[in-house]
Amino acid sequence: MTDTSVLHLFDRLAALEQRIREAVALRRAGDPNPDDPFRGLYLSEEAIDALFSDARSPFPLPGDLDPSGVSDRLTELVPLTPLDAELLLIAVAPDIDSRYEQFYGYLNDDVTRRRASVGLALRLCGIPEASAPARARLDADAPLITSGLLVVDDRDRPLLSRSLRVPDRVVAHLLGDTRLDPGIAGFATVATDLDALPGTDHLTRAFAGGVRSVYLREHPGCGARETAATALSDAGFAALTVDTQRLPADHPHDTARALLREALLRGAGIVIGPVGTQGTPLPLAPLDHPAVPVVLHGTSVWDPKWSITPPVQVDVRPLSAPARTKIWQSCLAGKLAPDTDPGSVTAHFVLGPGQIRNAAHAAELAAIASGSPVNANHLRAGARSQNAAGLQHLARRIEPAVGWDDLVLPAPILAGLRELAARARHRDRVLDEWRMRPGGGRGRGVTGLMAGDSGTGKTMSAEVIAGSLGMDLYTVNLATVIDKYVGETEKNLERIFAEAAGVNGVLLFDEADAIFGKRSEVRDAHDRYANIESAYLLQRMETFEGIALLSTNLRANLDDAFTRRLDVVVDFPVPDESLRRTLWDRCLGPVLPRGDDLDLDFLADSFELAGGHIRSAAVTAAYLAADRGEPVSMARLVGAVAREYRKLGRLCLEREFGPYLGVALAG
DSSP states (O other), rough: OOOOOHHHHHHHHHHHHHHHHHHHHHHHHTOOOOOTTBBBBOOOHHHHHHHHHHOOOOOOOTTTTTTTTHHHHTTTOOOOOOOHHHHHHHHHHHHTHHHHHHHHHHHHHHHTTTTHHHHHHHHTTOOOOOOHHHHHTSSSHHHEEEEEEEEEEOOSSSSSBBBEEEEEHHHHHTOOOOOOOOTTTEEEEEEOOOOOOHHHHHHHHHTTOOEEEEEEEEOOOOOOOHHHHHHHHHHHHHEEEGGGGOOOOSSHHHHHHHHHHHHHHHHHEEEEEEBBBBBBBBBBGOOOBBTTTTEEESSOOOGGGGGGSSSSEEEEEOOHHHHHHHHHHHHTTTBOTTTHHHHHHHTOOOOOOOHHHHHHHHHHHHHHHHTTTTOOOHHHHHHHTTOOOOGGEEEEEEEEOOOGGOOOHHHHHHHHHHHHHHHHHHIIIIIIIOOOSSSSSSSOEEEEEEEEEEEEEEEHHHHHHHHHEEEEEEEEEGTTTTTTTHHHHHHHHHEEEHHHHTTTEEEEEEEEGGTTTOOOOOSSSSHHHHHHHHHHHHHEEEEESSSEEEEESSSBBOHHHHHHHSSSSEEEOOOOOOHHHHHHHHHTTTOBOOOOOOOHHHHHHHHHOOOHHHHHHHHHHHHHHHTTTTBBOOHHHHHHHHHHHHHTTTOOHOOOOOGHHHHHHHH
C-alpha cells in the first residue's frame, strides 16, 4: 500500500497494540488466578474480592504517544478531537486485525464480547470511566455518532458495557477503498465528467461562502442536477447525486444517515431530486451537517413545510443554444459525419446536460450499428431517446413517416405550416438571443391551429411538421381527457401538459373544439363549470413550453380568446381540381398496378372529395383489385368513390358519375 494515510493508520494500530500489551500485563499482574482456563466464563470469589480491593483505573498512556497526531483520513472526515480519533481507532481495530477480538475479549473479561466496550475504550485512552466530558463524545448528538462513523450497540446495557462498532463502509474508506457504499449504490452516484456550464458562479460562491441548503427550481431542459454538481465541484466539493425515483420506501432515516456518512467520507455535497408537491422523500434533519451542502431540485415551488431551515432558492433556466452545442460537440468529437452540425440539427430539442450526454451516446451506438459516422438522423434519434414515457399513457405516439413532398396543399397553406416548423426550430434565437419573449409569465411554447373539413390533411400536416423537426407526434386521446365529474377534465389536461414538458415532441389535440370550446353566458351550474374549464385552458396554453397543434373541423366553435394566443392559424380548404388530380396520382402510388383505362382527369373533375376521402377510395379499390388478382381499373375506382359517397350521405348523381353511374349504383 502506498497511501500515506493507510500507512499512518497502521502505525497508529501498532502504537495501540503496544498499549494493549501493557494493559494486558497490568491485568495479569492484578489477576488472583491468572492461569484459570475458564477465565471470562465465570467470576470467582477471588476475582470479586480483587474488584473490591482495586477500582478500575485508566491504563497509562505510553510516553511517546502524541494524542494530537491523528491520521489525515480520520481528521478529514469531520472535525474530530484527538479523543474522538482515539476512540475511532480503538473501535476499528478488530475490523483491520482480527487479533484485537481476542485482546478485547480478554480485557473485557468476557470471551463472547470481542469489541471494545465504552469503558474499555476510555481506559485505553487514559481517561477515567466516570469522565463526563469523555462520555459525552459518545452521546447520540456527538460528531462521531451523528456523522455515522461510529455506532454504539447494545443500547439496553449500561453505557460503559456497550460495544463500539465502526460501519463497514468507514472501515473500507480508512483502508483506501473509494467505491460507493453498496447500501446506497442503487439510487446514488458520484458525479464525474462534469461539463462546464454557464450561470453557476453564484451557486459556487454560495457553497464556498458556507451556504449548506439550496433549492433549485428547474425548468424543462435546464439540468438542475448537473448545475448543482458543477457548482459544488467548482467550490471544492464532490457531488453525491440521489435519484429520488429509485429510493427505497422503507427506513428513510437510515438511508439519510448512510448518505450523510458517504458525503462526509468523500468531502461531497448531496444533490437530491426530483422532489415534488408531496415534499421530500428523505427526512432532511439527519442530513443537516456543517460540512455537507445539501441541494434539492424539483419543478414545484419550495414549501416551507419541507424543512425548518430555509434554503437559498434559485431558478435554473434551460441551457442556451451555444451551451447545448458545446456539450454535443465535446461528446461527439471526431465521431461526426462531415458537415454535420449537432447544434443546428438539435436546436429545437430542449435537453439538459445529462440528457445531451445520454443522447450523444445513443446516437453514437446507432451510428456504430449502421456502420457510418454520426449523422443528422442519428442525432435526432438520440435526442428522441431521452423522451419520458409517461406521455404515451395519455396520448398516442406516432413516429412520422411522411415529409413535405407528401403534402398536396396550396402554396399559402404550405407556407403557414412551414412557419410553424420555423418557429419551433428558431425559438431559442428569437426569444432568448433577440429577447423577443413577452412578459407576464408566458411560456416559450409554439401553438398553431389547423382548421378545415374532415380529410383535408390536418393530421398528416401535423405529422409532417413533427417529422421535419425530427420529433415524434403525440395525439391526445380525448377519452383520457374528458370527464363528466367537475374538475377532473382540468386535472387530466394538467397531467398531459406536465408530461409533455418532459418530452421533445409535437402535441396534437385532434377535434380541439371538444375541449377548447367557446365560453357561454352562465345560466346554470353546468355553464359555470364549463367556463371554468375553458378559462383554465386559456391560462395553461399560455404557459406551455412545448409545441402544441390544435385541429378542428369547426373553427367557429373555438373560443375567440384561443385565437389570440395561437401563433399560426392555417385554414385548410377543400382541394381544387388540379390538387385533386395530384392527390389521385399520389394516393394510387408508383407500385400499385394500374389498368389502362384509368382516367384521373375525370376523377379529379367530377368528384369534389378531400384528400382523406380520395386516399380511402384508392385503398378500397386496391383491396378489390387484390381480391380479383387484377390491376386497379376505372370501374373499381368509381365503385370505391360510390362507397365514399354513401359514407358521406351523398347521392350518386348522373351529372357527377356520367357514364359510370351504373357501376356506382351496382357497387
